[in-house]
Amino acid sequence: MMRAGAHPGMAGRWGKWVGLIRDRRGIAAVEFALIVPILLIMYFITMEASQAIETSKKVSRIGSMVADLVTQQPTIVKADLDAIMKIGTSTLQPYNRSTPDITITAIQFTTDTPPRVNVVWSRKVVNGVYSIGTALPATTTVPATLRVAGTFLIRVESKLGYKPIITWSADSSQTAGLTTVFNNISMGETYYLRPRRSLTIPCGDC
Template sequence: MGRAGAHMGIAGICTKAIRFCCDRRGVAAVEFAFIVPVLLIMYFMTMEASQAIETSKKVSRIGSMVADLVTQQQTITAADLDAIMQIGNSTLRPYNRSTPEIIITAIQVTDETTPRVLVVWSRKMVSGAFSAAAAKNSVTNVPPALAIKGTFLIRVESNLAYQPIITWSVDSEKRLGLSSAFDSLSMGETYYLRPRRSPTIPCGTC
């Protein structure tokens, strides 16, 4: 009787082990637990990439729009330039994790034998604050194709340190690990345009 009971006990254990190995009811849940993190990472990376591309386009649009507005003026003031740069800043919405840097520079290429490229006036917006940029009559650079004697140019530089949402924090705490490598992505564009309504665009208050 003891041997029979032991035999039946072993057989029962074997039967349960076989049933356990053949039981597939929990496989879907286990697979789901493994794949969900991967799907979430792919979702957030796709979302972040699309937002970064859209923001980069907006940064380029800032330079184009600001240059277009400035070159339509016959004369301008520092207050006008500040207002135009603020309009450019607003085009980034709804992105608001960092502010763009915008620099507007009026450039005169002299008509000398060896032309010099000089700053006539310059204004910038950095971290939402407005101030003068490059000093008047300081030497600057333009692409060789634009260095034509006696010409006047408006240059607009727009730059942004893009902060991905996956690394951004309200309290600005230092982040470690992989996310810190993507903490700030540089985006920027430079546009040159000529005045449309007059040979030059003076700024009396710059």
């Protein structure tokens, strides 16, 4: 039945408008479903990139901080070196998906021409295990600008295999697929400092 005075085509046009509105709502729902995953991916990539940059800065600070603490000591022992490296490791917090490797090396330049670069003592922590860094006797290399005969240097090397959150699991299970490409990103820094309070820094039990 039609209402009195109603135009015969009004009902048909009204039905078309209702159908069009419903179609637009359906299109909006489909667009939302397609866009949300892209937005989430962009969010996680941005978050991961910012955390990786901050962690890389912390890895650099490990080297500078450890070298600064060691070069303030007139003498040192293994327990002190291990404690200093432990402090350096803690600077990465709250990042804890992997642990840094730190190597402290004491270097003595001889008075020869050209001077030899001898390792006096060395200490390292790798995967949380503390040990001798380099078996003695040993020589090493340093940048040419630091090769001054008769001087003493402390070198600190800090390295980290950064694990993005998308590739890490608490039970260390094997990752697969494209995430393995970004797993274990290498970060590292090397610092050289001279002793602050003495000409050399002997280690009593290294």
